[in-house]
Amino acid sequence: MSDAVADPSRRTWIAITCGAGAVGGVAVAVPFVSTFTPSERAKAAGAPVQVDISAVRPGEKMTVEWRGKPVWIVRRTPEQLESLKQTEAQVADPTSERKAYPTPDYAKNQYRSIKPEVFIGVGICSHLGCSPSDKFATGAQPSLPDDWAGGFLCPCHGSTFDMAGRVFKNKPAPDNLEVPRHMYLSDTLLLIGEDSKG
Numbered sequence: 626m627s628d629a630v631a632d633p634s635r636r637t638w639i640a641i642t643c644g645a646g647a648v649g650g651v652a653v654a655v656p657f658v659s660t661f662t663p664s665e666r667a668k669a670a671g672a673p674v675q676v677d678i679s680a681v682r683p684g685e686k687m688t689v690e691w692r693g694k695p696v697w698i699v700r701r702t703p704e705q706l707e708s709l710k711q712t713e714a715q716v717a718d719p720t721s722e723r724k725a726y727p728t729p730d731y732a733k734n735q736y737r738s739i740k741p742e743v744f745i746g747v748g749i750c751s752h753l754g755c756s757p758s759d760k761f762a763t764g765a766q767p768s769l770p771d772d773w774a775g776g777f778l779c780p781c782h783g784s785t786f787d788m789a790g791r792v793f794k795n796k797p798a799p800d801n802l803e804v805p806r807h808m809y810l811s812d813t814l815l816l817i818g819e820d821s822k823g
């Protein structure tokens with residue numbers, strides 16, 4: 626496991642996601658920040674992160690760390706993309722107009738992403754900062770509606786998000802999951818934390 630686990634300042638979200646059983650099989654790309662001097666560490670902590678997403682298969686999620694936050698990369702299946710049509714009328718801000726976590730223009734679409742199949746979002750609930758759990762299985766299950774189409778459930782106060790990180794209506798979370806600025810350096814290489822605008 627990466628040094629992220631050994632860094633107490635980063636334990637919170639890792640502990641929460643581990644507790645929810647969400648980290649299994651997930652690669653974590655983290656710079657070895659703890660070996661740096663304070664100024665190097667500060668620079669590395671804010672630096673963009675390059676991620677090779679070639680190993681993420683349809684229906685899988687990878688988590689990387691950027692600025693001390695978990696960033697999810699989900700390769701959505703055709704069915705998961707289709708589910709966004711169903712949730713369109715059920716989410717609070719379908720076109721990502723809210724400004725608390727401004728969505729980059731290239732993700733202001735139904736998929737909230739550059740490539741429809743690849744969702745990139747910060748895995749921190751916009752309510753009080755818990756890390757939501759994957760709930761990719763569809764249908765009735767505890768804490769979810771019978772017509773659940775797949776998405777994420779925040780265990781803290783029950784906010785739910787669809788497969789594009791859009792929060793459902795009438796939930797404590799006031800906003801969609803944040804989409805960080807990002808860009809593709811190649812088909813499979815992502816840069817998180819920076820886009821063509823800097």
Ligand code: FES
Binds near residue numbers: 753784798
């Ligand atoms: S922190 Fe997610 S619902 Fe409260």
